[in-house]
Amino acid sequence: MPDPLPLSQVYQFIESGPVLLLSTALPGHKPNVMAVSWHMMLDFEPPLIACVVGQANHSFGALRQSGSCVLAVPPASLAQTVVAVGNCSGADTDKFGVYNLTPLPAKRVAAPLIGEAIINLECRVKDTRAVTSYNMFVLECVAAWQNTALINEPTLHHKGYGRFGILSEEITLKSRMR
Numbered sequence: 001m002p003d004p005l006p007l008s009q010v011y012q013f014i015e016s017g018p019v020l021l022l023s024t025a026l027p028g029h030k031p032n033v034m035a036v037s038w039h040m041m042l043d044f045e046p047p048l049i050a051c052v053v054g055q056a057n058h059s060f061g062a063l064r065q066s067g068s069c070v071l072a073v074p075p076a077s078l079a080q081t082v083v084a085v086g087n088c089s090g091a092d093t094d095k096f097g098v099y100n101l102t103p104l105p106a107k108r109v110a111a112p113l114i115g116e117a118i119i120n121l122e123c124r125v126k127d128t129r130a131v132t133s134y135n136m137f138v139l140e141c142v143a144a145w146q147n148t149a150l151i152n153e154p155t156l157h158h159k160g161y162g163r164f165g166i167l168s169e170e171i172t173l174k175s176r177m178r
Contacts, residue, residue, distance in 0.1 A: 011038075012160035018167070019082055019156045021072040021117065022053065023103070024062035025110040031103050033095045033114065034059045035086030036071070037158035047141035048126060054135050058090035063137060067125045068109035071139070072117035075153035076166040082156060108143045118153055120145040 005013075017039055025031040038052035049071065053060045063069050074082055081099050088095065096103050102115030106122045113120040122145075127138035154168035 009160065012163075015158060015160075017041075017157070018073050019158050019164070020051075021074055021082065021085065021101075021114055022051065022059060022063075023070045023072065023111040023114060024059050024066060024068075025112060026062050026066055027110075029062075030090075030094050031096060031112045032059055032062060032090035033085055033101060034090065035082050039071075042138060047121070047144075049121075049123065049139045049141065050130075050136050051139055052134065052136050060135070063125065064128070064131070066110060068111060069123050069125075069139065070106055070109060070111040070113055071121040071123055071141075072114040073119040073155060074114070074117050075150055076156045076168070077153065078116060079156050079164060079166075083162075106143070113145060118147055118150040118155070 015037060020036045020039060021033050022036045023031055023033045034053070034057055036051060036053065040050050042048040042050050051071070053063055081101070085095050085099055095101065096112075103112030104115050106113050106120075109122045109124065121141045122143040123139035123141050125137055126140040130136040130138070154166045157165040157167055159165050
């Protein structure tokens with residue numbers, strides 16, 4: 001018989017996507033950025049992404065009010081910055097300034113792209129029905145950008161309680177999908 005696993009540790013084995021940086025912007029305020037690891041794809045085209053943003057996070061109000069954000073995939077080389085961004089609040093910290101992240105203008109949303117990211121996804125809030133119960137926003141990706149110089153960089157994956165994995169190996173297997 002296998003050994004029991006505490007329920008509080010389940011997410012460490014289910015959560016597999018890369019850690020993301022979520023940027024938001026409101027008129028008259030500095031843009032903000034937070035680290036996000038609880039997210040999942042819901043559909044291919046248009047890309048729909050579910051993302052959990054806790055009400056205690058400064059970004060929650062900005063996302064709710066603005067209805068848009070940018071989801072950025074940072075390279076693993078930014079691990080220390082990602083953790084630092086995730087361990088402070090945008091309510092009292094200019095995270096772009098303090099952590100030397102480069103805000104770049106987006107085309108379809110007010111939130112900035114992140115210059116150091118591998119991928120930037122401009123998103124609009126599509127559905128908020130799960131926000132009250134689960135703090136989960138459904139986001140529709142309306143524009144996507146890639147930094148081709150970084151496209152093959154390893155990504156950072158949260159494994160819980162300050163532990164991270166780095167995805168750097170890839171295999172390709174025959175698939176019925178594209």
